[in-house]
Amino acid sequence: MKVLNYIFVFIIGALLLTSCEEDVTDVSLIGDGLNIVQFESYSFGLGGLADGSEYAKEIQVKLSGPVLEKVTEDIQITVAPDPSSTAIAGDHYRIEQPTITLSADNNYLGVIDIILMTEGNTPPMDGTPEFEDYESPMLYLNVSDVTGSDVVIPTGKTAKISLNFTPPNPYAGTYSAEITYFHPTAGGSYPNDPYSHEVSDKEFVAVTGRKCETAFAIWHNNKCWITVNSDNSITYIVDDTWSYDVALGDPNDDTKVSHYDPETGVIYLYYHYYGSGGPRIFWEVFTPKF
CATH class of the missing domain: 2.60.40.2030 (CalX-beta domain)
Incomplete structure (x- = not known):
């Protein structure tokens, strides 16, 4: 901890020194x-x-x-x-x-x-x-x-x-999102009887050349970010406003690997988070409409 404190003090001192150096010219002119x-x-x-x-x-x-x-x-x-x-x-x-x-x-x-x-x-x-x-x-x-x-x-x-x-993002646009949602205590059973299954449109908004922002899961007032990596794997981040830790994958099925299919343009997203009673599991399939 002391080492971190020293580093912090050093960084602050360096920033202050830089700020002072940048202001020298203006200060001297005003002084004249x-x-x-x-x-x-x-x-x-x-x-x-x-x-x-x-x-x-x-x-x-x-x-x-x-x-x-x-x-x-x-x-x-x-x-x-x-x-x-x-x-x-x-x-x-x-x-x-x-x-x-x-x-x-x-x-x-x-x-x-x-x-x-x-x-x-x-x-x-x-x-x-x-x-x-x-x-x-x-x-x-x-x-x-x-x-x-x-x-x-x-x-x-x-x-x-x-x-x-x-760079223009080739993944940005409107998708038909098919969401299969398994809840351990609210109803249904894994893997053939989901708690809910719905299809709705989702808009992918470009953030970088590979990263898009869209709505999280079935809750359209929460945001998430999907990045299609160069090897067609997926990086997935959910906004901090969501109180649970969301992770990629299906804890019950290792074959459910999130990926992008370059042949069809379909994005397969599998993720979950843990709450009381066990994991909430989502299978989300995005089919492009553009």
Whole structure:
């Protein structure tokens, strides 16, 4: 436990040191009696499904400093990518208006619109060797120029923006879900007389290139996540709001192995959890309707 505490203290100290280092430039400028134009946040991501769509992100900028009362006129600011950026303008992103005006009427607040361009930027599918070496393009953005006041200058800090492209998920869509549910005490018997059997539609919503979100079991107000791995096996996670520990498989039948059938597109999901009286067992078969 002492070792963990020391590690924790070290990590916190490192974070504080990093924070202090990043703020040195702005603090020194303010100390010189100047106002600065700065970003509201300096580290964030912009993401979207790489299906040819474009996604917009608003980057807020503001005026800060010790002599704001000396600024009465409008301020024009320009942002520009830092040369160290790995993201390519016009390919990975575009900035709609790199020059904007900050005015007293709007409390010297402004917005820079950055557009994520996904056409031609599909990343490798997770679970492939290419995915292991893939790195999201990074846009390093500076306030490059400020005009309109001799007591306002650009921040010396660079915003770090990760451009996160998600590959199209071939498993997303509407499925007919056939659910067979065995309960040890509520009625029926295993394996030929289930407590309940129902068929309903479920929507799989893409989270990553292989992972989808859908409704858990027969309770549509609880969420779960199904991932089809590169070997067609299944990873299954149920939301923490569900109070029981859910595990894959049928504890009474080792042949019930969750998997995806690439020939038919059908997903076979077998899972269970333990409550009073024994295991609740589910066989769920998802047949695509798309």
